[in-house]
Every structure is written in structure tokens, then in C-alpha cells.
Amino acid sequence: MDGSPVAVMIYFQGVSKSFGRHRVLDELDLHIERGKITFIIGKSGEGKSVTIKHIMGLLKPDKGRIIVDGSDIAEFSRDEARSYRRHFGMLFQHAALFDSMTVLDNILFPLREHTMMSTKDMLVRADEVMEQTGVRQLRGQFPGELSTGEKKRVGLARALVAKPSVLLYDEPTTGMDPLISEMIDQLIVEVSQKETGITSIVISHDLKAAMATSDQIVFLYKGKAALSGPPDDFRQSQDPVIRQFFAGKVEGPMEFL
Amino acid sequence: MVRLPWLARTAFNKIRTQAEQVGAFLLFLAEIAQQALRLPFRRHEIFRQIEFVGNQSLMIILLTGFATGAVFGLQIGGIFTIFRAEGIIGGATGIALSTELAPLVTGFLLAGRAGSAMTAEISTMVVNEQVDALEAMGISPIHYLVVPRVLASMFIMPFLCGLFMFAGIAGVWMIGRLLFNVDEGIFMDKLISMVQSTDIIKGLRKMFFFSFIISATSCRYGLNASKGAKGVGLATTNAVVHTLLLILVMDFMITWMEVRWLS
Known part of the structure; x- marks a missing residue:
């Protein structure tokens, strides 16, 4: 990791965020590298989703700066934040597909909303991402007719279609069987390899996937990044909290609220 | 610091919470107005909502309008018969329907x-x-979900109110003819002479404002629903209750203004 401004895509500088009396992020410093797969892990309630919402400009920090591609997004107006978010793709935990639209219409939705592409060009692009995620045969179906794994793949196709520079995955394998989890993990890697320059940020509890697929792991604990580095750093860490999380033990120094 | 008694503090907190909610609702209405002026103009979604609100509510509006007119005719017909004034049953019902009954019942x-x-x-x-997904794609949920529903409602609901009036007149005509033997010519003559075009405009104007309240309040409660099994049910119940209350408050205010200034 060279840490140069060009390599760093997203930079949190002393970011704090509280909800009522509960401080979720506490002077958080972290950086996420461009074109890499970064896993943000930590136990429930440690601020993983809050971190992602800050990256997307859906939440503003109480204190600190969030620099994305050189701009402090905390200073964006609501309209600026909306147009900034068009550079993101997001795969939601439950895919969040629009029930009233077919798979194809769901995938075309971001293009229809944000581009002036012709229908023919939109269909060509939709075909590309459907091929990539293996959902071409589902194009005429409605989300209610799909399995959980199929919904995730369609959600990923929708997230990819507008060629985002940052792709966010919110617990992509939670509640899924090992085979589908493996398939989703493979898709994350494939997307990162095929879509050159795309920065992938994954929120997950899945340590196995984090170790196998990530370039960088950020471990959140008590509102701070207790560790940020490649999987080997995490594996070799002697920090008792990290060892406890890695071993999945209840006994240890980690506090459960 | 002076320590307020428990009751005063509770009352203060309640009032403050209510004031905050009113303020948030007014800001929401302002944002609807702001977003309504923005492109793209979601024509297809507006037509879909017009079909949903208009076409799918048509039968219930016609049936209720007919029943309301018939029942109102029955009630006042009995009284008018005492004074041998059955002939004005249509005109009297027409005034009640156009100025008050039609917008209020249609609104409810x-x-x-x-x-x-x-x-x-x-x-x-x-x-x-799905609303988070819209935000994540940089699309305003108010522009995508709320504005088409509000515009469609403001367009189609006054039409439905007009149909309610028409169905109500049909109901009272049937009662007048069948039960009170009112002559058709007298019925129509009194109806036309007693019900002014301004009465109909008053009713449609009320419905125009009610339609904004119905759609905006319903959408706001939908967007603010809490996540969880109870969220949808609670939001729907609260939306209906508050919409009905707001309709009554607005009805009083509009009528008061009409009586005080416009007439």
C-alpha cells in the first residue's frame, strides 16, 4: 500500500458520528484504495453501515472530513450529494429490487434515470451486465419470482449497469447457503477484475470471504479502525480483540453492548 | 435552573414534539412544490397513478354518491312533505351535495x-x-414517488368529486320520483334554479385542496414508516386517521373563508 493521494480513493479524517448519546464513529481515520476490494468488518452495531452511509453522502459527520476523489463530501449540498451518488453502485442486503418492474426494467432503471443513451445502447449495456452476472434468462421475470441468490445477482447487475467507479456491497452473503455465498464472492472478484478501476467496498461478517477475496480489511471496533491492512496483517495480528473476533469466541476482551 | 413540575414538563414536551411535526410536514410540502418543478416530468407514472386513483375508485364513488343522495333525499323528503314542498328535494340535496357532502365524503x-x-x-x-436504493442511485424519492401521486390526485380527485355529485343527484331523483311522486319537470327546474355554478365550483375547489392533503399526508407517512413488521400497518393507520382530521380542519377553514370573505 503506497498511500499516495492517487491510490487513495476515499479518506476518512477524524470522523465522528453520534445518534443521541450513542457515539457510533469516534474520530475514525481510514482510507480505501482505488481499484481494490476492501472489506469493512466488525461485530454488529460497530458502525459498518453508518460508515457506508457516510461514504455515499447519505449521512453527514458531526466532526471530521470525508475526502472522496479529492472532494470533501461533507460540504456537499443535498443536490450535489445526489449527483455525486450517481458514481456509486450498491448491492443491498436484500437486493432492494423494484417489485413492479421486470428484471430487465430494474437493470435499465439507472440508465433511464441518469443517461441520454438510446434504447438500443441501453439494451446492449444491460445485456453485457446480465451476461456477466448470469441473469440473462431471467430478464422477463419479476423480483417476486426469483430466488434469493438470483435477486442478489440481478441487484449486482443493476448496480453495475451505469459503470460506477465505486461499488458497495451491504452484507452480500448474509443468510445465504455456502454455495450461493461462494458464487457471490466469486462475482465480487470477477467484477473487480473485469470492470477496470472499480473500487469495491464490502460490509460483511463473513471472515472466510474477507480473507479469500479482499485486498484490504478494515476492522471497526468502538468507532475506530482497530486494524486496516491486507488480510495477512489481520491474520498475523496479536491484538486480543482481533484474535477474539478471528476465533469467533464469546470469551475475551471484546465488549458486547 | 427552575425545575418545572412533571406535568408541565410533559405538556411542554408534547407541544414541542407536535410543533416539530407540523414544521417537518410544512417543509415536506415545500419540498414537494420544489421537486414538482424539476425535470424529468414523470408522465407515465402520473398516468399510472391517475388510473389507480381514478379508475379503480370509480365504482365506490358512484355507489356511495348514489346512496348518499338517496338517503339525504329520504331524510329531507319526509320533512318537506309536511310543508308540501317535495318539489325542492332535488335542489336542496343538490346544494348540500355540491357545497359540502360531495367533497367531504369523496375526500374520506x-x-x-x-x-x-x-x-x-x-x-x-x-x-x-427500495427507497434507500433510490437515494443510493441519486434519485429523490419525493420526485420519483411523491410528486406523481400528488399531481395525479390533484388532477383526478376533483373529477371524482364531480361524479359523486352527479350520482347523488341521480339517487335523490330516484327517491323523489318513486317515493314522493315529484314531477320530473319541477325536480329539474328547482335543481337548476337552486344550485348555482358557484356552489359546484366551491365543492370542486374544496376537493382540489383535499386531494393535495390526502396524497401528501399519505406519502409522508409512507416515507416515514419504521422498518419492521409493524411499520407498514402503523404507517397506514396513522396516515388515514391524520388525513381525515386534516380534511375536517381544512374543510372548516375553507368554509370559514368562503363565508367571511369570498361570499
């Missing part, structure tokens, strides 16, 4: 039929993270 019906469906649909989208 549409709040229950269309407004609750809007809240349920949007709150389900909130629970299923």
Missing part, C-alpha cells in the same frame, strides 16, 4: 381507498430498502 372515501394504498405501497418500499 379516497383517503381510505387511495391514500391508504399509497401509504402501504411506499412504506413497503421503505421496509424493503
Whole structure:
């Protein structure tokens, strides 16, 4: 990791965020590298989703700066934040597909909303991402007719279609069987390899996937990044909290609220 | 610091919470107005909502309008017969329908039929993270979900109110003819001479404002639904109750202004 401004895509500088009396992020410093797969892990309630919402400009920090591609997004107006978010793709935990639209219409939705592409060009692009995620045969179906794994793949196709520079995955394998989890993990890697320059940020509890697929792991604990580095750093860490999380033990120094 | 008694503090907190909610609702209405002026103009979604609110509420509006006119005719017909004034049954019902009954009952019906469906649909989208998905794609949920529903409601609900009036007149005509033997010519003559075009305009104007309240309140409760199993049901119930209350408050205010200034 060279840490140069060009390599760093997203930079949190002393970011704090509280909800009522509960401080979720506490002077958080972290950086996420461009074109890499970064896993943000930590136990429930440690601020993983809050971190992602800050990256997307859906939440503003109480204190600190969030620099994305050189701009402090905390200073964006609501309209600026909306147009900034068009550079993101997001795969939601439950895919969040629009029930009233077919798979194809769901995938075309971001293009229809944000581009002036012709229908023919939109269909060509939709075909590309459907091929990539293996959902071409589902194009005429409605989300209610799909399995959980199929919904995730369609959600990923929708997230990819507008060629985002940052792709966010919110617990992509939670509640899924090992085979589908493996398939989703493979898709994350494939997307990162095929879509050159795309920065992938994954929120997950899945340590196995984090170790196998990530370039960088950020471990959140008590509102701070207790560790940020490649999987080997995490594996070799002697920090008792990290060892406890890695071993999945209840006994240890980690506090459960 | 002076320590307020428990009751005073509770009352103060309640009032403050209510004031905050009113303020948030007014800001929401302002944002609807702001977003309505923005492109793209979602023509297809507006037509879809017009079909949903208009076409799918048509039968219930016609049936209720007919029944309301018939029942009102029955009630006043009995009284008018004492004074041998059955002939004005149509005119009297027409005035009551056009100025008050039609907008109020249509408003209540549409709040229950269309407004609750809007809240349920949007709150389900909130629970299923579809509204978050819109935000994540840089699309304003107010522009995409709320503005088309509000515009469609403001366009079609006054039409439905007009149909309610028409169905109500048909109902009272049937009662007048069948039960009170009112001559058709006298019925129509009194109806036309007693019901002024301004009475109809007053009713439609009320419905225009009610339609904004119905759609905006329903959408707001939908967007603010809490995530969880109870979220959709609670949002829908609260939306209907508050919409009905707001309709009554607005009805009083509009009538008061009409009586005080416009007449």
C-alpha cells in the first residue's frame, strides 16, 4: 500500500458520528484504495453501515472530513450529494429490487434515470451486465419470482449497469447457503477484475470471504479502525480483540453492548 | 435552573414534539412544490397513478354518491312533505351535495381507498430498502414517488368529486320520483334554479385542496414508516386517521373563508 493521494480513493479524517448519546464513529481515520476490494468488518452495531452511509453522502459527520476523489463530501449540498451518488453502485442486503418492474426494467432503471443513451445502447449495456452476472434468462421475470441468490445477482447487475467507479456491497452473503455465498464472492472478484478501476467496498461478517477475496480489511471496533491492512496483517495480528473476533469466541476482551 | 413540575414538563414536551411535526410536514410540502418543478416530468407514472386513483375508485364513488343522495333525499323528503314542498328535494340535496357532502365524503372515501394504498405501497418500499436504493442511485424519492401521486390526485380527485355529485343527484331523483311522486319537470327546474355554478365550483375547489392533503399526508407517512413488521400497518393507520382530521380542519377553514370573505 503506497498511500499516495492517487491510490487513495476515499479518506476518512477524524470522523465522528453520534445518534443521541450513542457515539457510533469516534474520530475514525481510514482510507480505501482505488481499484481494490476492501472489506469493512466488525461485530454488529460497530458502525459498518453508518460508515457506508457516510461514504455515499447519505449521512453527514458531526466532526471530521470525508475526502472522496479529492472532494470533501461533507460540504456537499443535498443536490450535489445526489449527483455525486450517481458514481456509486450498491448491492443491498436484500437486493432492494423494484417489485413492479421486470428484471430487465430494474437493470435499465439507472440508465433511464441518469443517461441520454438510446434504447438500443441501453439494451446492449444491460445485456453485457446480465451476461456477466448470469441473469440473462431471467430478464422477463419479476423480483417476486426469483430466488434469493438470483435477486442478489440481478441487484449486482443493476448496480453495475451505469459503470460506477465505486461499488458497495451491504452484507452480500448474509443468510445465504455456502454455495450461493461462494458464487457471490466469486462475482465480487470477477467484477473487480473485469470492470477496470472499480473500487469495491464490502460490509460483511463473513471472515472466510474477507480473507479469500479482499485486498484490504478494515476492522471497526468502538468507532475506530482497530486494524486496516491486507488480510495477512489481520491474520498475523496479536491484538486480543482481533484474535477474539478471528476465533469467533464469546470469551475475551471484546465488549458486547 | 427552575425545575418545572412533571406535568408541565410533559405538556411542554408534547407541544414541542407536535410543533416539530407540523414544521417537518410544512417543509415536506415545500419540498414537494420544489421537486414538482424539476425535470424529468414523470408522465407515465402520473398516468399510472391517475388510473389507480381514478379508475379503480370509480365504482365506490358512484355507489356511495348514489346512496348518499338517496338517503339525504329520504331524510329531507319526509320533512318537506309536511310543508308540501317535495318539489325542492332535488335542489336542496343538490346544494348540500355540491357545497359540502360531495367533497367531504369523496375526500374520506379516497383517503381510505387511495391514500391508504399509497401509504402501504411506499412504506413497503421503505421496509424493503427500495427507497434507500433510490437515494443510493441519486434519485429523490419525493420526485420519483411523491410528486406523481400528488399531481395525479390533484388532477383526478376533483373529477371524482364531480361524479359523486352527479350520482347523488341521480339517487335523490330516484327517491323523489318513486317515493314522493315529484314531477320530473319541477325536480329539474328547482335543481337548476337552486344550485348555482358557484356552489359546484366551491365543492370542486374544496376537493382540489383535499386531494393535495390526502396524497401528501399519505406519502409522508409512507416515507416515514419504521422498518419492521409493524411499520407498514402503523404507517397506514396513522396516515388515514391524520388525513381525515386534516380534511375536517381544512374543510372548516375553507368554509370559514368562503363565508367571511369570498361570499
